[in-house]
Amino acid sequence: MKLAYQWLRDGVPIPGATGRRHRVVAGDIGHALSVRITGSRSGFTSTVQESAAVGPVVGSRLTAANPWLYGTAQVGKTLAAGVRPWGPGTVTLAWQWYRDGDKIAGATAASYVLVAADAGHTIVVGVSGSAPRFETATRFSEPTGAVGPGVLHPTPVPLYSGVAKVGETLTALPRQWGPGTVTLTYQWYRSSATGDVRIAGATRAKYTLVDADAGYRVKVRVTGSEPGFTTVRVYSAWTSTIRPARTTAPSTTHG
Incomplete structure (x- = not known):
């Protein structure tokens, strides 16, 4: 009897997955896997059997470290994030800054310049790591204290x-x-x-x-x-004493 295999992801055939074994890939994470086997023999009607689904598939866990912050929590100053290496292998890191727990739109770099809207609030940075066949992980820094007002500089004497x-x-x-x-x-x-x-x-x-x-x-x-x-x-400094306007003597008419 000849056997043919087709692996399924959530009941949908996986292109190219037609061997007796299926190597789990990143695209399988979060989905259920099953296999469909078709048996055929000359002169006989083919028979199809499908296994029970297994899953959802979970990825391996990354070795993740919490980030930390350095810088002054004051409007106009820059906060920067640091983190120890993640593993195993090459892990792609992505950053997101938060104000009182809410995402700050566009703040996705490893550093962040504090703006007026941050005054009086706490700031946290989150780092998410991803790698093929691994579950994405996210870790957060400790929050700053309440962000203080900025200091204008320069403020020259007029x-x-x-x-x-x-x-x-x-x-x-x-x-x-x-x-x-x-x-x-x-x-x-x-x-x-x-x-x-x-x-x-x-x-x-x-x-x-x-x-x-x-x-x-x-x-x-x-x-x-x-x-x-x-x-x-x-x-400013004081002016000198203000002088009165020049007065003009009244005109007289001589006869």
Whole structure:
């Protein structure tokens, strides 16, 4: 009698799997295997028998290690992941970062730059290892502490340009702040015998000196803010004493 074999995966024939033995491959993991045997002999009707299914097939287990984190848990800083080698053989590793247990979209590298949305939350990295004929395994790092706000840098002392005289316009020169895009706002102040006086409505980069400024000095405060970072306020130096506008003597008519 002649016997023919066909191996099945979840009841579906496996292409090329027609021997008495079937070598389990990665594609079999998670599926049930069975074999169909067809017996034939000249002058006789062929007979087909199918074995009971075995499975689902499980892969061998990888030797997996937990990753660890290094870096400062602060907005704007970079966290990096490290892990000991996995085995046996060549294991492909894939990374995923999590914020309070939720996946961070697109954060799939071995390092991650903390953003404003991370402030006040904990961060974990997961690493998944895969290899043919092995079950995929995932391990997680210990969480960071709550991510702290970032520190703006640089935050230069502002300068100003213009003439310290009533009627003239002073312009604040904040210079370059960082990192990223920092929103700057302004407030001008006038000196007085009792302390600095905030000038009402003087909240732009330019300020035109008025009569009330004469005899006093003026300075500007620049406030830098960026989501996830601590707000910073810096002050310029005082101007020299503001001079009054030049007055013109009233004209007279001589007869």
